[in-house]
Amino acid sequence: MSASANVEVKVGDCSNEDPQKLAAFEEHVANGGLIEPNDWMPEAYRSLMLRMAEHHANSEIVGALPEGEWIVKAPSLLRKLALTAKVQDEVGHGQMLYEVAQDLGKSRNAMLRDLITGVTKYHNCFNYPCPTWADICMIAWLIDGAAILNQGTLAHGSFGPYIRTMRRINMEEAFHFKHGEDMVLTLMSGTDSQKQMAQEAFDRWWEPSIAFFGPNDRPDELERPAMRWRMKTATNDDLRQKFVNRFAPAAMATGLVINVCTKDDQGNVTSATPDPLLKLDEETGHWGFTQPNWEEFFRVIRGNGPCNKDRLALRRFSYEQGEWVRKAILDGTTTPCKN
């Protein structure tokens, strides 16, 4: 599972930067050139890139929590192994991304602290509940599927260390997606109660999946720094449409119904009706769909989602219970024990 780069940050203008250097930088980036950590870059680029990598890293390690809780309940030896390996990969993604962010000027420890104190955020989709095994199947299929689409475009970005990390991560995400697809297909070709369990989980996860790509594009989207400096190479709405084009027919092929749902504060579905806009436009090749409930989306982002508190509490618990270990073996340095 993984994160999108929709970090809302206010970047200062570049009026303090050397205009010649800035012009050369922008031309280099516009021509497809890469920026390396020791290259000259505007301060706004550095801080935006740092926050993007940090947010992404946070999302990987918080994303490990809901799935991690299900490792002990995985219903076969194969699933148990695959899920443990997947969660391990996500932690590895976090580790690699913290390295990228660290090279831009913030220590890992500072990032982990900011995460547990709520100074920084992680991807919103991890604030929803996973009450059944089928939720784990849907996360690996839909959320990892969304992450692959998003990260595929991020891998064409401008910051060298980040895009190289994206490429490595994407290979693993492809495995996660396959594993998710296989689990969903297994449920949907199983017993009636397995199918029902899958549909109920799908109802919970469809909306967070299409909201995964972030809010609707602004009219000036292409002019904003993240796009202008090629940190992002696709807009939120384009990625969302791509996702629906791919997953709506795939879901229907397995027998799943795409519903528009209402949910209570705990994220439980209170009503589900087939999406009235779901239709293939033969001319454009695009599937129509109902937009996520953006009001609810922003409420969850502000920290009032069903699971925000649980996720942060577990992260904080992990940080605190491990503090004596870090003190004993890291001794203030950042060289961790790899063995």
Add this chain to the structure above:
Amino acid sequence: MCELDQNLQTPMVELLLSLADDKLFLGHRNSDWTGIAPILEADIAFSSLAQDDIAHASAFYELIGTVNDKNSDQIAFGRTCNEYRCADIVTKSDNFNWANAIARQLYCNTFDYHRLARLSKSNWSPLSALSKRILAEQTIHVDHISTWIQHLGNGNSDSKARLQEALNTFAPYAVMLFEEPEGLQELHDASILQNDSDFYTDWKSTIDVILNSAGVTCTCELTNTKGGRSGKHDEDFVRSLAELQEVFSTDPLAAW
């Protein structure tokens, strides 16, 4: 020798279950740390150990399946509490205290190392072949956990005290690993297994060397108490088993 006498099948299954169940539940408990271990790199490494243990368990369940004709998932997930043969140290809660996890891991990994070394000398070839293959990975586990023991023992006075306390807490459970699976003597009598040294003495000298290098100790004594190998389990095991079976048991015949 590839064929196993009919009358040795039950003792062999008992022996293999004790091994596979130990590994399954140790991996089960250790996988709990995936995502929340004290250091990201340690998280990743510890998760690999957990995956190895679950994979080793799977291989032994498959071997059991060749004897009793059952499928691995049914064996691993489909028994009642008193049919499991692991020693309860593997499911003894570490209370999310890393020192406990490391102490439990040291006792179990070194025990498994010696157990597999002994089983690789079996003259039932499917067992010796599999044990030899897994012994190579088990050696890596022992090296890994020795490094951790040294990190904590030689870290600072706080980490040393925590490690010593954890070693003390888990020692009485560690000796229960030596409870013999039922019918073990029959396998010896039939020369399926050979004894050329004392299992407990071998194990104790291995951990003493490791602990010595970290300035900590383990005091323990063998007992005749009946426990996990006889199907008598404590509450921590019951809790772990309930987790393991939670989804599976909603429909044990379904594919998942």
